[in-house]
Structures are given as C-alpha cells and as structure tokens.
Amino acid sequence: MSPSTMFQKCVHRVLFTMFLYQFSIIMSPPSCFLYRVQAGSYTSTSEKMSAGSSTIHKVPLSDITVTSSCLPDGSAVTKCSVKGSDPRYSWSLDGRSISSHSRVTLPPPVSGTLRCDVINQINNLSRSINISCAVPLSDITVTSSCLPDGSAVTKCSVKGSDPRYSWSLDGRSVSSHSRVTLPPPVSGTLRCDVTNQINNLSRSINISCAVPVSDPVLDVRCLQNGSAEISCWVEKGTDPSIYLNVIAELEVYNVTSSERTVRVTVPPVSPPDSWNISCSSMNDISERSTNQTHDACPGESRSGLWSDWSRLLSPIAVFVLYTVLLVFIVNDLRKMKNEKNRSERRMRRTDQMEMEMEPTYYNDRD
Structure with missing residues (x-):
C-alpha cells in the first residue's frame, strides 16, 4: 500500500473515531500513525498522533x-x-x-x-x-595645540557615519580634513563644520599661538654733533620684549621696551672709543640675541665743527679757485700779447737798421 493511501485511510479513521467519541460511543480516542513529511518527500519514520490533536501534519519551511x-x-x-x-x-x-x-x-x-x-x-x-x-552626527569636539614654531595643530572629532569636514578661520576656509596644521601667525575664531546625509554639527573655538621672536637687528647712525643713535628691532614674534645694552669706556646705557623697536642716543665720546652693543629679544616661547662692537662716532671738534666750516667754506673755495684761475688766464693772455708786441717792434727796428746800412750807388754820367 502506498503512503498516500495509508495516510487517507488513517485520516478517515480519525474522523470516524472522533464522531463516535463525540457521542460517547467509545470512551477513549484511538490513535493513528502519520508519516512525517520532510523536504518534499515521505520517509519511513512515522509519528503517532492523537485523534484530539489539532495538528495533523507538519509543513516544511x-x-x-x-x-x-x-x-x-x-x-x-x-x-x-x-x-x-x-x-x-x-x-x-x-x-x-x-x-x-x-x-x-x-x-x-x-x-x-x-x-x-x-x-x-x-x-x-x-x-x-x-x-x-547611517548614524547621525553627535558629540563634536575641537582640540588645538600650538607648536614651537608658532603653528597650530587642530583636530575635529565627531561620532556618526561618513562625516565631511570643513574648517574656517575668521570666516576664511582653510581645510576639508578632520586634522589640519595652521601656519603662523595663528589667531582668531576657528570653526569646524561637519555634515553627513542625516544631520550637521559645528563647533567654534578662539585660538591664538605665540610666534617665536626673530634675531634682533642692530643699527648705529652717527649724528652731526658726534653723538650716535643706536637702534634695535625685531621683525617677527608675538609680544616681544627688547633689551638694548651699550657699554662705552665710562658709561653704560640700558634700554628696555615692549615695542618692536628700541632706540638710545649716546652722546659724543672724547677721545673716540669703541662701544660694545648687545641686543636681546624674547617672548613667552623663545629668546634671541645679537652682539656687535662699533667704533664711536667722531667728536664735534673733528666732525661737527669741520663739517660746519666745510659747508661754509665750500662755495667760497670754489669762488676763490675760479677767481685765481681767471687771473692766471688773464695774466697769461696779457703776457702773450705783450710778447707779441715786443716781437713786432723788434722786427720793425731790425728792418729799419738794414735799410740804413744798405750802400747807395751813383751814375758817373751824371
């Protein structure tokens, strides 16, 4: 007997038994053996089912x-x-x-x-x-650190999927990466904007990094009265302080300034001597210095007075020179003219003497 035929007969038996059990013709429900269906085919393994069960067979997934x-x-x-x-x-x-x-x-x-x-x-x-x-953006943070050369390294961190970054410093776009290095000088409002397909976030911080000072520059300028103006300045650096020290033979001059340039005027030195000049600049992160030895400016007796006299005598000397030259030229012309006249008079006297000395011949017939 085929499995399908056996299954149908079993079903009929169960239905008939349930009918009899409903009218109390029998006291206990009979049982029937059902074949388990697995993967679309019947196996020889059978499962015993009670007639009162609501599940008759199992359906594969x-x-x-x-x-x-x-x-x-x-x-x-x-x-x-x-x-x-x-x-x-x-x-x-x-x-x-x-x-x-x-x-x-x-x-x-x-x-x-x-x-x-x-x-x-x-x-x-x-x-x-x-x-x-995609995960929405959250927990945005912006960190920054200043480097010894005055630049800054900044980083924008955020939680979320596929963040896209945009940096700006005082409204000026600077980068599109999560990490950026800003060249000196660094100062202003730094803003990081992050966006993805769900939302966007931004965070701003105020940033300022000190720039190291550059080497100070010394300059010595001699004045007309023999004094000297000594200057020292720095071209780069944040909030520099400058210290200028001038050591003469008997005097020491110290000048301090919080500006970028410092000056000191040193009076004339007699007799002239040399100056030892040192200038140092510093700020919170760096310090530089420059040293120089410079000859003192000439004193007024050698420089100032002579300069005044030279300015006064210069046009007079030129006038005198031209006058003397003109006198010499006039005298030379006069000499040349007198010499020419004497030469002509000498030639005329010679001719007259020659004429007087010439013999006179007479004709005998006369």
Missing part, C-alpha cells in the same frame, strides 16, 4: 525573506518571514548572535552581513543581506 529599514537615529528594524510549521529563528550580524525572534531592532551603528536562520522539525533555511545604516 519555504519562501524565506529578510527585510530591513533604517531609523533616523541610525538603528535598524529587521524582519525575517517564512512559510512553514513552527519556525524557530536565529539572527546573527557578522557571525555574532543577536536575537531569536522573527523581528529585531539593531542599535546603531548598524553595518555588516545580517543573517537569518530558520529551522523547524522538517527542514531549515537561511537568508543573508548586507546592511548599513
């Missing part, structure tokens, strides 16, 4: 589907659907077990391979999907 949807907070709701009797579910994300229900909510961040395994007494099925949900 089929048509498994897995769906997912991302929520605004970055979590995901997933559902596993299947046809068949008594399904038992098992979820895993990247191999890690997460749930045993048909529907599960995954907390953020959600990313990886999601697998649903379903099993019953007959067979089992599974379905995998790749899932990824």
Whole structure:
C-alpha cells in the first residue's frame, strides 16, 4: 500500500473515531500513525498522533525573506518571514548572535552581513543581506595645540557615519580634513563644520599661538654733533620684549621696551672709543640675541665743527679757485700779447737798421 493511501485511510479513521467519541460511543480516542513529511518527500519514520490533536501534519519551511529599514537615529528594524510549521529563528550580524525572534531592532551603528536562520522539525533555511545604516552626527569636539614654531595643530572629532569636514578661520576656509596644521601667525575664531546625509554639527573655538621672536637687528647712525643713535628691532614674534645694552669706556646705557623697536642716543665720546652693543629679544616661547662692537662716532671738534666750516667754506673755495684761475688766464693772455708786441717792434727796428746800412750807388754820367 502506498503512503498516500495509508495516510487517507488513517485520516478517515480519525474522523470516524472522533464522531463516535463525540457521542460517547467509545470512551477513549484511538490513535493513528502519520508519516512525517520532510523536504518534499515521505520517509519511513512515522509519528503517532492523537485523534484530539489539532495538528495533523507538519509543513516544511519555504519562501524565506529578510527585510530591513533604517531609523533616523541610525538603528535598524529587521524582519525575517517564512512559510512553514513552527519556525524557530536565529539572527546573527557578522557571525555574532543577536536575537531569536522573527523581528529585531539593531542599535546603531548598524553595518555588516545580517543573517537569518530558520529551522523547524522538517527542514531549515537561511537568508543573508548586507546592511548599513547611517548614524547621525553627535558629540563634536575641537582640540588645538600650538607648536614651537608658532603653528597650530587642530583636530575635529565627531561620532556618526561618513562625516565631511570643513574648517574656517575668521570666516576664511582653510581645510576639508578632520586634522589640519595652521601656519603662523595663528589667531582668531576657528570653526569646524561637519555634515553627513542625516544631520550637521559645528563647533567654534578662539585660538591664538605665540610666534617665536626673530634675531634682533642692530643699527648705529652717527649724528652731526658726534653723538650716535643706536637702534634695535625685531621683525617677527608675538609680544616681544627688547633689551638694548651699550657699554662705552665710562658709561653704560640700558634700554628696555615692549615695542618692536628700541632706540638710545649716546652722546659724543672724547677721545673716540669703541662701544660694545648687545641686543636681546624674547617672548613667552623663545629668546634671541645679537652682539656687535662699533667704533664711536667722531667728536664735534673733528666732525661737527669741520663739517660746519666745510659747508661754509665750500662755495667760497670754489669762488676763490675760479677767481685765481681767471687771473692766471688773464695774466697769461696779457703776457702773450705783450710778447707779441715786443716781437713786432723788434722786427720793425731790425728792418729799419738794414735799410740804413744798405750802400747807395751813383751814375758817373751824371
């Protein structure tokens, strides 16, 4: 007898027995042996079912589907659907077990391979999907640190999916990376803007980094009266302090300034001597110095008075020079003219003397 025929006869027997049991014709329900259906075929293993049971046979699993949807907070709701009797579910994300229900909510961040395994007494099925949900941005922080050369390293950190960064300093765009190095001088309002496909955040900080001072520059300028103006300045540096020290033979001059330039006027030294000049500049992060030995400016007797006299005598000397030269020229011309006249008179006297000395001849016939 074929299994299908046996199954039909068993069903008929159960129905008939239930009818009799309902009218108390028999006191206990009979039993029947049903063949278990597995994977679409019948096996020789039989299952004994009572006539009062509501389940007559088991249905194998089929048509498994897995769906997912991302929520605004970055979590995901997933559902596993299947046809068949008594399904038992098992979820895993990247191999890690997460749930045993048909529907599960995954907390953020959600990313990886999601697998649903379903099993019953007959067979089992599974379905995998790749899932990824964007996480909204949160917890933005901006940090900065100043370097010894006056530059600054800044970093913008944020939680969330696929952040895109934009930096600005006092409204001027400077970078599009999460980490940026700002060249000196660094001062102003630094802002980091971060955005993704869900939301955007921003954070601003005030930043200021001290710039190290440069080497001080010394300059000595001699004045007309023999004194000297000594200057020292720095070209770079944040809030520099300058210390100028001039050591003469008997005098010491010290000048301090919080400006970028400092000056001191040293009176004339007689007799002239050399000066030892030192200038140092410093701020909170650096210090530089310059030393120089410079000859003292000439005194007034050698410089000032002679300069005044030279300015006064210069046009007079030129006038005298030209006058003397003109006198010499006039005298030379006069000499040349007198010499020429004497030469002409000398020639005329010579001619007259020659004429007087010439003999006179007479004709005898006269």
